[in-house]
Amino acid sequence: GQQLNQSPQSMFIQEGEDVSMNCTSSSIFNTWLWYKQDPGEGPVLLIALYKAGELTSNGRLTAQFGITRKDSFLNISASIPSDVGIYFCAGQLGGYGKLTFGQGTILTVHP
Amino acid sequence: DAGVIQSPRHEVTEMGQEVTLRCKPISGHNSLFWYRQTMMRGLELLIYFNNNVPIDDSGMPEDRFSAKMPNASFSTLKIQPSEPRDSAVYFCASSFSSIFNEQFFGPGTRLTVL
Numbered sequence: 001g002q003q004l005n006q007s008p009q010s011m012f013i014q015e016g017e018d019v020s021m022n023c024t025s026s027s028i029f030n031t032w033l034w035y036k037q038d039p040g041e042g043p044v045l046l047i048a049l050y051k052a053g054e055l056t057s058n059g060r061l062t063a064q065f066g067i068t069r070k071d072s073f074l075n076i077s078a079s080i081p082s083d084v085g086i087y088f089c090a091g092q093l094g095g096y097g098k099l100t101f102g103q104g105t106i107l108t109v110h111p
Numbered sequence: 112d113a114g115v116i117q118s119p120r121h122e123v124t125e126m127g128q129e130v131t132l133r134c135k136p137i138s139g140h141n142s143l144f145w146y147r148q149t150m151m152r153g154l155e156l157l158i159y160f161n162n163n164v165p166i167d168d169s170g171m172p173e174d175r176f177s178a179k180m181p182n183a184s185f186s187t188l189k190i191q192p193s194e195p196r197d198s199a200v201y202f203c204a205s206s207f208s209s210i211f212n213e214q215f216f217g218p219g220t221r222l223t224v225l
Contacts, residue, residue, distance in 0.1 A: 042202050042216030101154040
């Protein structure tokens with residue numbers, strides 16, 4: 001079945017630094033999504049990507065849908081303490097297909 | 112607008128007991144998903160409904176798990192009998208069918224089976 005490899009597994013950074021994380025897949029996806037999960041809460045959708053090559057921003061967050069349709073990355077610029085949490089990528093093959101989630105990247109931001 | 116509502120937020124029960132988790136999707140959404148999250152396996156899709164009809168239940172671990180969606184605004188996930196290995200956080204999510212990909216998650220139910 002489809003598998004997503006998300007890296008890095010964890011990151012420890014200083015406030016103000018930029019962050020980059022990515023997901024790669026063994027097969028193609030038609031949609032890539034990035035979610036953030038805070039402790040004790042459900043994942044919250046950050047960015048949705050629907051087209052190969054698409055680059056989309058949401059505030060300090062930027063995500064891209066890889067040209068091969070097998071990868072995606074998420075960048076966070078000028079990190080702040082509230083960026084702490086677990087970031088998940090998710091891919092979907094068809095319009096009515098399941099979402100396949102990556103293992104998550106745990107982000108810690110030191111003030 | 113209210114998001115996805117789940118109850119209870121926490122449930123502690125003893126092995127062998129029946130557990131029922133409840134979900135109210137976002138009004139107007141007609142796709143509903145049940146997920147389970149554990150440290151070992153991450154986020155796993157258990158079952159999803161479209162227009163109240165179960166479309167794919169291949170993620171339901173075993174016959175002890177069942178899910179229903181009697182109407183557009185309510186769904187239940189039942190475990191009977193519960194086992195310690197069922198301990199996890201269970202999430203409900205919903206989406207518009209036409210924007211199927213953008214799923215909105217509830218706060219989750221943390222289930223502990225002793």
